[in-house]
Amino acid sequence: MLDTLRESYFKKTTQFIVINREMIVVASDNCLFHMSTGMDITDFHPFFFSLSELFESEEGEAKQKFYCIQFDILGKTYYIDIETHKQNPTELVIVLNNLTDHYKSVHQIKQVRNESIIGFNITQELNKELEVQRGFKNKFLANVSHEIRTPLNSILGFVSVLENTDISKEQLDILSIIKTSSKNLVTILDDLMDISKIEAGKLEIKNRRFNFLEFIETLGKTYKIRAEDKRLELLIEINEKLPRFLVGDHLRINQIVVNLLENAIKYTHQGSISFKVYTNSVNARRIPVTFEVTDTGVGMPKDKLESIFDSFTQLEKKGLFGGSGLGLSIVKQLTHLLDSDLEVNSEEGVGTTFKFTIHMGVSHNQKKEPSKNVVIRHKTKGKGKKPRILLGEDIEVNQMLMMKLFTDHGGYSLDVAKDGERVLKFLDNYHYDLVIMDITMPRMDGLDTTVHIRNHPNKKIAKLPVIALTARSSEEHQQEAKEVGVNAYLTKPIDTDLLFSTVDKYLNRYKRKPKDNEDEEALS
Amino acid sequence: MSVSKKIVLLGHFGVGKSSLLRRFVENTFSENYVVTIGVHIMKKEVIVSNQKVTLIIWDVEGTDDFTKYRPSYLMGASSFIYVFDASRTVTYNDLKYNLSHLKEKYPLVPVHIIGNKVDLVDKNEVLENLKQQDIQHSYLSSAKTGENVEQLFENVAAQLLENA
DSSP states (O other): OHHHHHHHHHHHHEEEEEEETTOBEEEEOOSSSOOOTTOBHHHHOGGGGGGGGGGTSOGGGGOEEEEEEEEEETTEEEEEEEEEEEEETTEEEEEEEEOHHHHHHHHHHHHHHHHHHHHHHHHHHHHHHHHHHHHHHHHHHHHHHHHHHHHHHHHHHHHHHHHTSSOOHHHHHHHHHHHHHHHHHHHHHHHHHHHHHHHTTOOOOOOEEEEHHHHHHHHHHHHHHHHHHTTOEEEEEEOTTOOSEEEEOHHHHHHHHHHHHHHHHHTOOSSEEEEEEEOSOOSOSEEEEEEEEEEOSOOOOGGGTTGGGSTTOOOSSTTSSOTTSOHHHHHHHHHHHTTOOOEEEEETTTEEEEEEEEEEEEOSOOSOOOOOOOOOOOOOTTSSOOOEEEEEOOOHHHHHHHHHHHHHHOSOEEEEESSHHHHHHHHHHSOOSEEEEOSSOSSSOHHHHHHHHHTOSSHHHHTOOEEEEESOOOHHHHHHHHHHTOSEEEESSOOHHHHHHHHHHHHHHHHTOOOHHHHHHTTO | OOEEEEEEEEOSTTSSHHHHHHHHHTOOOOSSOOOOOSEEEEEEEEEETTEEEEEEEEEEOOOSOGGGSOHHHHTTOSEEEEEEETTOGGGTTTHHHHHHHHHHHOTTSOEEEEEEOGGGSOHHHHHHHHHHTTOOOSEEOOTTTOTTHHHHHHHHHHHHHHHO
């Protein structure tokens, strides 16, 4: 019984063939495939061509095993393991072992595995390509931003200078328009840089303790005035449960809320805007804080609500969501970065509500800190020696602007060097109290120049405060500057008040002969 | 008089070895990826310099580790065709390593390097990548469009006759 079963099974899976040196079939049991005696076995399947050389080989090499040879016979696929035994120099025994069922299951597994790996590889390649494209885009944006900021710096700077001259009310109004338009352009540039940073995953959320109630109150005051200018009412509602000090990214929350309030004021022509901030939670270490801005503006059609968050998307209807089309995209992406989601409800002709909730930590310390020492203004006007400042700046119009600003402000002496090499020469030959330096300069840029200053053998020069004043606004550039020893990083267009307060701050510190660690903290 | 020569197609899985073979032998192409397991063998006669050559082409299951190839598959080969996928750098990043293994084990067998699927990529970009990695390729081909497929096998056959 067992022998019969074995024989029947064996017959279904195994075939024995004998061939001669001419590759002619001498004998075959034909259990799997029919091979008539006298036929050329290479006519049956091209695999058998390779066996001819086994006749030429030594005795010991005559036994070979070939795994998983695919035979396509009469439209059917077989997977065969083949073994050869050299009987004598003129005859070869071939054993075909049909393992089709086994190999088919292996095939299925490998099909799934390989497809998944190939899919992963393709995704990786696409990501790599996207990264390259993103890199190009970001670099392009950074360069464009720099190129636009440089002339904007002159425009805004000279507008400020002009404002302080004897001009008529009408001229002052015109200057105000130029100033507002230029500032709008700066906002667009900042937005572009932010979008690019978010897309590159380089925008980090920095959670710090801050006076939340004061922040909301200041925002409210600012936008109340802005709304009144348009004869709109701004209703502010702040929930009493809200703690004064919270831990969160003050800068990014401000950016979101400012964008929403600006939007509301811009597209509301009559009625009111309501700004609500509230929490439903008390006595918790982290609380959800909801911000809600509702306007009675033009509203939006429902089918357009999703697309308003795409970069550069504006609704077709004139005067609806115009501008650069970046604001809401940034808001959406920033709320996402803050682990929140921006909700929007709108009805055309009725108004719009934007709402988001972020979770913020509640500071253990809810006491107001005593106000920090205000930087003492550097008072040298009229008496004593004026602090001597060296400016490294290659662009003539910027040199003129700075000279004008320092002359008008008074109390300082300003020398100008047009590149980094000249900055170093001036420092070697004259005494200075502070250096203000552009980063992009010919011959030697501001960063290299700062490295030379910090490594200067004269300790007094090596410790001079260096303020970068540049159109390069990215965090990477700021970080780079910090690493080479720049004390403060100011971006163009120049904020005159910030410029002089920073100059005074470092002049006072330098006078006190600062310790090294004080300098590092200055860039924060 | 006809001579028969064994050629082995090698390379990572999914690079299009089977597609190149089908395009050459049957002039067909399918977008569907079907894994080859073990080895699939086809033959085709070509005429080179008035001489008939029967190419016995072994399409061996793809792998990224050439040390895993069964010696019985490569035994008796007159030529190797190393195929990579021009649209997936991972299939040629280790090419030099795999080549050195082949050269060590089969020093007398010539290797032809083929970048397949060029219809999917920017050729200049691929050429730049290959140049950077100092890879001397024979052809950039496409089993889909048929670009350089015929030329590839005919060139291999011609070289085999030259070396015979």
